Amino acid sequence: MNIITLDVSELEPPLPMQNIMKAVVTLTDSELIWATHRRKPNPLFDMLDQQNICWQHQQVNEQEHHIFIWLKTNTHAQDLVNSKIAG
Amino acid sequence: MRLAGLNFDRVPSLDVPFRFYLTAPFFAVLAGILLACFGTDIWASRWSPAAFAITHLLALGVMAMIMFGSLFQLLPVLCGTPIRINAKLLTLFLISFSSGLLCLIAGFFQLISYIASLVLLGTSLILFATLLLTTLIRFAGGQFTRLPILFAVISLMITLLMGITFLANFSWGFFGALPKYWTNIHASFGIFGWVTLLIVTISFQVIPMFHVTPEFPQKVRSYLPFLLFASILLMSVEQILWNSHFSFVITWLLLASYSLFALKQLALRKRKLPDNTVRFWQFALANLILSTALMLVVNMFELPIDIEKNVGTLAAILLALGCVLSVIQGMLLKIIPFLITLHLQQHAMKYPMGMGLMPDHYSLIGRKQGTHLWYLHIVTYILVISSIAYAPILYLAGSVFTFSWGYLWWLLLSATKSYYEIRIAIENC
Numbered sequence: 001m002n003i004i005t006l007d008v009s010e011l012e013p014p015l016p017m018q019n020i021m022k023a024v025v026t027l028t029d030s031e032l033i034w035a036t037h038r039r040k041p042n043p044l045f046d047m048l049d050q051q052n053i054c055w056q057h058q059q060v061n062e063q064e065h066h067i068f069i070w071l072k073t074n075t076h077a078q079d080l081v082n083s084k085i086a087g
Numbered sequence: 088m089r090l091a092g093l094n095f096d097r098v099p100s101l102d103v104p105f106r107f108y109l110t111a112p113f114f115a116v117l118a119g120i121l122l123a124c125f126g127t128d129i130w131a132s133r134w135s136p137a138a139f140a141i142t143h144l145l146a147l148g149v150m151a152m153i154m155f156g157s158l159f160q161l162l163p164v165l166c167g168t169p170i171r172i173n174a175k176l177l178t179l180f181l182i183s184f185s186s187g188l189l190c191l192i193a194g195f196f197q198l199i200s201y202i203a204s205l206v207l208l209g210t211s212l213i214l215f216a217t218l219l220l221t222t223l224i225r226f227a228g229g230q231f232t233r234l235p236i237l238f239a240v241i242s243l244m245i246t247l248l249m250g251i252t253f254l255a256n257f258s259w260g261f262f263g264a265l266p267k268y269w270t271n272i273h274a275s276f277g278i279f280g281w282v283t284l285l286i287v288t289i290s291f292q293v294i295p296m297f298h299v300t301p302e303f304p305q306k307v308r309s310y311l312p313f314l315l316f317a318s319i320l321l322m323s324v325e326q327i328l329w330n331s332h333f334s335f336v337i338t339w340l341l342l343a344s345y346s347l348f349a350l351k352q353l354a355l356r357k358r359k360l361p362d363n364t365v366r367f368w369q370f371a372l373a374n375l376i377l378s379t380a381l382m383l384v385v386n387m388f389e390l391p392i393d394i395e396k397n398v399g400t401l402a403a404i405l406l407a408l409g410c411v412l413s414v415i416q417g418m419l420l421k422i423i424p425f426l427i428t429l430h431l432q433q434h435a436m437k438y439p440m441g442m443g444l445m446p447d448h449y450s451l452i453g454r455k456q457g458t459h460l461w462y463l464h465i466v467t468y469i470l471v472i473s474s475i476a477y478a479p480i481l482y483l484a485g486s487v488f489t490f491s492w493g494y495l496w497w498l499l500l501s502a503t504k505s506y507y508e509i510r511i512a513i514e515n516c
Contacts, residue, residue, distance in 0.1 A: 010357045012297055014428040014448055021432060025442045039296070043098075043429065047436050062302070 001080055006035040009064070017044055024053065024069060032077050033069040034084070040065050054078070058085050098163050101430045105503060106181055107156025108419060112496035114148025114188065116489050123485030127478040130400060136195040143195075145407060147188050147208075150282050151243075153415050157289065158219065158236075160426070165292060166227035166236070172218060183211040191254075201254045209251045216244045231305075235288035235312030242280025242319065249273040268326040278406060279338065280319045283375075286414055287345055288312055290368075297421050298365060300352040307348055315341050332386035339379045346372040363457035367417025367464075374409030378402045397475055404471055416464055416495060420457045423499055424448035427506045434513055441513030451502040460498070463491035 008016035070077035125137035187208025318337040381402035470484035
């Protein structure tokens with residue numbers, strides 16, 4: 001599985017969402033996006049839900065959030081995300 | 088709570104805040120034209136028709152207009168609830184508010200009676216403030232934002248009710264000549280309780296978000312808005328009971344402490360790239376400290392009448408032009424491209440091939456254009472201050488002010504035009 005890591009935590013809005021969405025539109029079945037953000041990006045989750053794209057959010061602390069994004073057809077991603085979140 | 092609760096179903100369509108953002112520069116331009124036309128009359132007396140007209144064009148037409156538009160955008164984000172008003176009523180509100188304000192200005196020049204403005208402006212603003220209060224009391228959440236915004240809206244309501252009473256008194260003379268402290272209290276609730284308190288509360292969210300700074304300390308976010316509102320109440324009670332201003336020390340200490348905190352946060356931003364909005368914020372915060380310090384001097388010490396008048400005028404300029412209008416111009420430069428990009432992003436999700444058309448937000452309002460606006464603002468500021476020493480400079484200051492806001496208006500309209508063009512291009516992908 002190819003993990004695409006994105007650190008948008010030091011970018012000013014709207015760049016965090018733009019960068020993540022650019023990666024989302026080219027996402028394939030064998031890829032997982034692992035984004036680091038300084039806030040919980042609720043608008044992003046709404047957009048992903050509208051497109052039926054899977055995501056999981058992990059709050060590390062008030063200023064560090066991890067977001068995992070993958071396609072529904074990627075059957076192995078959920079296990080990998082669970083293992084990453086478990087540490 | 089940090090921006091929790093943002094939901095696209097609740098965030099208003101782009102045209103809702105933009106109606107307010109695109110109307111405000113019209114009133115600023117009108118204020119600039121009046122400044123350029125009446126020039127020396129303005130500083131002759133705070134009671135002159137031109138001084139009244141310019142003050143209310145800026146306070147209602149620019150400051151309140153932008154604040155209303157921002158509340159439509161921010162309440163869903165900060166408090167998890169929209170302002171519940173349908174499109175037709177919103178249009179009706181904006182028309183009656185704008186036309187009522189024009190009637191008020193005409194009334195100050197004794198062209199028409201105050202009755203039209205009482206009906207149009209008074210009714211629309213009171214109903215809108217009531218809607219805001221209901222929304223905040225019944226539906227809003229948000230640990231650090233609900234109460235401070237509620238205090239700001241209560242201040243707006245007090246300002247409005249006092250203003251309406253003054254207008255009714257001008258028209259029918261119920262109370263005869265009112266003591267000067269009543270207009271001071273009206274102005275205090277308007278500028279400190281409504282405008283400044285709202286700026287303080289919103290800055291706790293937007294400075295860390297847009298400028299990648301550390302969060303404001305939780306105690307500052309929790310207590311400062313409450314203490315500021317309490318200090319304004321205390322000032323009013325003191326003026327009514329003893330006609331003195333000693334409690335202004337507390338207000339000054341709170342605002343100066345806030346400004347220093349905010350300047351420190353901006354200095355700690357992670358990416359120290361040149362940013363015009365940061366310049367506007369730093370300039371505004373420095374002016375907030377200075378203007379309130381000057382007000383403290385006027386309120387605490389016995390000064391010769393002409394010096395007291397000039398220092399008071401300078402303090403008002405620093406607060407209105409140096410602080411509030413700086414924040415407004417700086418935030419418009421930042422928030423307009425942000426909102427346009429956010430809405431285009433959502434639209435592009437329906438047409439993924441159009442994702443490549445997403446604009447860089449600095450292509451909507453460029454850095455160079457922001458810098459031009461910054462210099463125009465600084466030139467206006469210097470000219471208006473200089474006019475205290477030599478009043479005829481006001482004719483030039485009014486012209487530059489008009490040009491500055493006309494330029495901002497054009498930038499906003501161009502960005503809005505780009506939004507609709509890119510939206511169509513995305514659909515055609």
